[in-house]
Amino acid sequence: MYELIIIGAGPCGIAAAIEAERRGVSYLMLEHGSLAMSLTKYPIYMTFASSPENLELGGHPFPTGGEKPTRLEAIRYFRRVAEVEQVKVHQYEKVTGVEKGAHFTVKTQKRDGTTGAYETANIALAIGYFDHPNMLGIPGEENPERCTHFYTEPSPYYGMNVAVIGGKNSAVEAALQLYRAGVKVSLVYRRAELPASVKPWVRPDIENRIKTGAIAAYFSTNIRSINPTTITLEQDGRTFELENDFVFALTGYSPDQSVLRGLGVEIDAATGKPRHDEATMETNVPGLFLVGVIAAGYDANKIFIENGRFHGKAVVDTILARR
Ligand SMILES: Cc1cc2nc3c(=O)[nH]c(=O)nc-3n(C[C@H](O)[C@H](O)[C@H](O)COP(=O)(O)OP(=O)(O)OC[C@H]3O[C@@H](n4cnc5c(N)ncnc54)[C@H](O)[C@@H]3O)c2cc1C
The missing domain is CATH 3.50.50.60 (FAD/NAD(P)-binding domain)
Incomplete structure (x- = not known):
């Protein structure tokens, strides 16, 4: 039985794991790909618009060659920070469903075909939005050759x-x-x-x-x-x-809100924003928290690494206050 399961190991999930690790919350982070997976799908030669200080996790300095970090520098940095902080993560383990009884049961699918199930008092959902492109819904779109x-x-x-x-x-x-x-x-x-x-x-x-x-x-x-x-x-x-x-x-991406809807989180029809308290990041389902861009709803320009990296602290503060 964990105190916290973090779903998704993007920059904001990693920041939440660092908080949990440093402050003695028993936790596990589950990631369906590799650490900072979403960044591996960004344009290879891209440079972030943010200054490196604004992408730093856990106070670890982020030195960069130029004024702004490149994608490769950011991936290396996030990976190295996770390593130094010894965050507990299972890579290539996809969360396939979450059930709620007295606590949460998180169900997973592993790379070798086996499944997993984890019991936890709290969940931080940090799954981002980059896995789900907005489809055009036209003939030929599904052909990867085209x-x-x-x-x-x-x-x-x-x-x-x-x-x-x-x-x-x-x-x-x-x-x-x-x-x-x-x-x-x-x-x-x-x-x-x-x-x-x-x-x-x-x-x-x-x-x-x-x-x-x-x-x-x-x-x-x-x-x-x-x-x-x-x-x-x-x-x-x-x-x-x-x-x-x-x-x-390249018509944008939308969050997968199936876990949220399945657990009864209220979602604003116009903005897609899941109902939550911005001070604690807790949704209207007690113990279910949002971390990172998933909290933004359909407008992914409201939350990014710069501000989403602080959500984990709010989650851990709340868990510790309730102990
Ligand atoms: C081209 C580009 C440039 C950008 N530039 C900037 C910038 O300059 N500054 C800035 O602050 N932000 C920038 N952003 C935005 C920023 O990258 C995102 O806001 C950020 O990655 C969000 O972090 P996250 O941890 O919330 O989600 P993500 O980074 O998307 O991570 C979510 C993780 O969850 C995992 N996941 C999803 N579903 C599951 C599941 N079912 N089970 C297990 N794991 C799951 C995914 O594999 C992924 O690793 C940019 C984005 C793009 C596309």
Whole structure:
């Protein structure tokens, strides 16, 4: 019987584990991939917008080569901090369900095909949102030879016709990187213009590439299907085909709220925000806490590593106060 099970070993889950470890709360962290798994799916050559101090966990200094950390530096840092703090984590053990009786039973699936079950008084759900891309719901989307929802690097697409679907930062940054790697890029966005959230230092770059025609932009345009050698687009009620080799559907990600709903957490229909006390991070289900971006609902820009790394402290404070 644990005092706390942390589900998910992203940066915010690791920060929660450090709190539990240092303050003598009996805990275990379960991760369905490897430590800081979500970052391994980010663009390979990305640099964080945050300064390294704002990503630090447990007060461990985060020295970086440049002003801002690269993805690789961050992965190494989070891994090293977890190692030094000796956080207790089972990697490659996916949580498949949680039941609530007098306490919680957390059910898992391991890599070797066996299953696990853990009893715990409290749960910190730190599963992020990056595993669940927003699907377009169109024919051809499921074909991995033609379409992906994760952009990592441009080189495999040199000289090819690539459509990037979406207009927010991840889509715009991917479009620019692909263009600079010699890819013929079309940016397809359903709205009339790029959103205000595009990073101010990226906006002039993309706008100029569109103005000069280096990147072909299709605004107010929806993609209707991904065909063997083309995509079908619809603009102002008119459909047309565009030659295409690969599609990056970078239309955002949504949290998997099935565990929350299954346990009776109230979720705001408009914002997707699970009901919780922001001081303790406890949901309306006693003993079930939120850690990291899962607390944000549908707007993943409200919680990130910078602020989500402090949620674990609130959880551990609450558990200790109730002992
Ligand atoms: C391109 C990009 C750039 C970004 N730049 C910044 C930045 O500059 N600064 C900043 O603060 N934030 C930034 N962010 C956001 C930040 O990375 C996320 O907010 C952060 O990773 C959230 O951490 P988390 O621990 O809540 O979730 P995650 O990092 O998503 O971790 C969740 C973990 O839970 C695991 N998991 C999921 N389901 C299960 C299950 N059923 N069982 C077991 N494990 C499970 C996943 O494998 C994953 O490892 C950026 C994001 C992106 C995509």
